[in-house]
Amino acid sequence: QVSESYKPLVVYIPDPEIWFERAVPLAQRRVFLEQVEERLDKISGAVVLIASRSNDDPEFERRSKLVNTILSDFSMQAKSCSKWRNHTVNLEDIYHLFVNTVNIYPPQDEKSFEEWKQRLEHDKTIYASRKSIQRIQKVLELHNLECQSLPILNTLELYLPLARIEKAVGWALNHYLSSCSASPSIDNGKLSIPLQSLERALAMLKAQDGRKVPATPTKGLNLTTVAEDEYEKALISSVIPSGEIGVLFTDVGALEDVKKALQELVILPLQRPELFKRGNLTKPCRGVLLFGPPGTGKTLLAKAVATEAGANFISITSSTISSKWFGDAEKLTKALFSLAKKLSPTVVFVDEVDSLLGARGGSSEHEVTRRVKNEFMAAWDGLRTKDDERIIVLAATNRPFDLDDAVIRRLPRRILIDLPQASSRVKILGAILSKENLEANFDMIELAKMTEGYSGSDLKNLSIAAAYRPIREFLGKESEQGICINGETVQSMLRPITLDDFRQSMTQVCASVAFDALSMNELRHWNEQYGEGGSRKKRNFGFMI
Template structure:
């Protein structure tokens, strides 16, 4: 055990040496990490040792981004490209350029977090809500993480991101006022919550997630004050996205005779504050709601959600896109056929496809564990020392047999012929984007 010096002079020297050792370790770890990434992508930096990165420990993800920016800088500013041992040579100057971009983004992230800490709250409700606000840099979901849904993503970019990012373009006239309410509806597991998070990330907006379950568990009896605090806080930390999950359970039809008086008051308070938000043209706050049952919503709520986008089950080509994104960081056997997997997963939602891939990914691990069990039993029977355990490098790539096995275990969670699905499609025809608006009677013989 290291004894800490008691003398102040010795203690000061000891701390100084300790700080220097920590900086040296960070420097060595960063250089090693950068060199590994460069080798992996066939790049070489002869003067890499001149990079002095001691103030932080870079993650693999950070280094990959930094090298990407460095390579772009090199290709744009270097008239001649040289190689060594078959690897493209880039200078430490280009890597420093990538590092500067990385540090700039990290500093911007820190400033956003600090700005949230500096928000002055008026009451305990705002204070507690502020602790649950997610800054855009921490959400961790972008549109690139969502396979398919191109039409929905394009519409959201036009309706949400542009007004939040470029408000000066939407201040002329009355018809281009930013939309204050958007509804995402569709069967479970199709990516509605991910879309909401991606909107906040891409638009650089703070994310406030509210649901009926959070209100009843934390704020029951004080729902009105909670709802008011949601809107006052959202205005203070604008641009912001107020995401109302399970909106049908919170803002369902008000003519329900068995509804509690407290719930009715809370709904009315939500409507009043929402209307106040809609009258403020320059308020950069959006209410984004999601539901599996839009037909249960109060008509006043539907009116306040002028844009209603159905997030439907993906077709075969979109399932293939989703699978490619889910499996982008997995090691796959060359025989893995994305098109074949997409074809055999008819009716699967994005969530179902994720579960399918997780189940498939456990197959090689299960094989390793079975092999270890046999090796252990054989060693015991032969009175030999137990063999060493396998590590991640021994796990084989995923193959088509794994996905066929997973397909037998994981089925679609939503039936395309279910009553709920039929009602969703009919509601979309009446109220959704691009619907025919033709009313058709719901058949009871299905």
């Protein structure tokens, strides 16, 4: 039923065949079509239903004409006689409810096609801007605020999810209240924010984006339109555009040799593909493995690589391409690489790759797991892959010795991310504590010597525990004096972090991996056999004696 207050009304249904297959059981599809048709006939007034489907099949046009002929035959039948009674119902019958078919094709000549694409991108930008205005309006209403000139606010080329809009509205409110000399303007019980305050807040968001990301983010990237089928759409949540990662190589302390290797192996082929087109020996590497103990910065390095290269980042685990439906896992795996091609340049990051591409042939291996591994490797480096595709698979694991031999072959560059030495720990601590209030003459070298065996993650956890000690002491003094101090003055009253804070915190946060542990010896032994770098010298390990 459609209320008169909602008319005129346009109902848009993209790809109805998909929800028809999922929502309606096979045995009930005939009854469903009959009931929907009967109810559509009862709708009167200015109501239009529009469905759409995408198809690049050359036979699609011929079938569309055939469908129109069938629809014409159906429409000539009496409404009292159901057209579905003597008809075998299939998925495409859902389109028979829409009696008018219009085929839309892009222009054939190159000049018109370019103008058509530019117009399409322009329309997408305008639509995204209008959606942003609607979201801002909702946030303002939620906080009992309003802006009379909101419709003319310029939100072009700005990514504005609700979280960023909340931040921008807060900045605009603070700016208005701090700058207005008279009483704030209130209309119908709502505080009215001027357009200038919102424009200033959006300018601050733009400036913040400019500081975070040096590479130009992908403009006009609409993932919902890039993904064609349901399997690619299921992977959209795993895609992070380059402009939204916000991690740079400067955020990763130490690991200078690893950064240099990733610059040559991954970033340069993605940014300068023309350098690698001549000959066969300079073709870019298709896979890189980062292995090492937990907490040494493997995932952080992968994010920094995608940001520095200006590439889209697809992060997957075994759960990303798993499904309870038979055969869907292989289709999701195939859709992963087809989506990566459309978003090229792309970094496909496989975290804990041993859980997804472990050695085949084990007694506990399931048939589905084996098929997923085979499909993944075929799509990665199979007959249909092309050398000019700018897709890099970046894998990370703590257990490289559990990987399948075929996977190791497809990861020709294997880099050990070991526990940091004292000089590396100084750089890591410098990156972690760069914005903290430290005591004068804080000895970073002494702290690095104290934290022998700590990984980068351990050092961050230790720094967090040390930073809490001045806060704990301040709260204790407040409790003794029976007072509570609020406002900006609190930060100035907290004492600086001292080296003794770290000594005391080491009783709470210790190293998560021992330098001479069995797992570390196994990693170093595997690195001597398959890895690269400066750790190829023969050593005696405890588990080999």
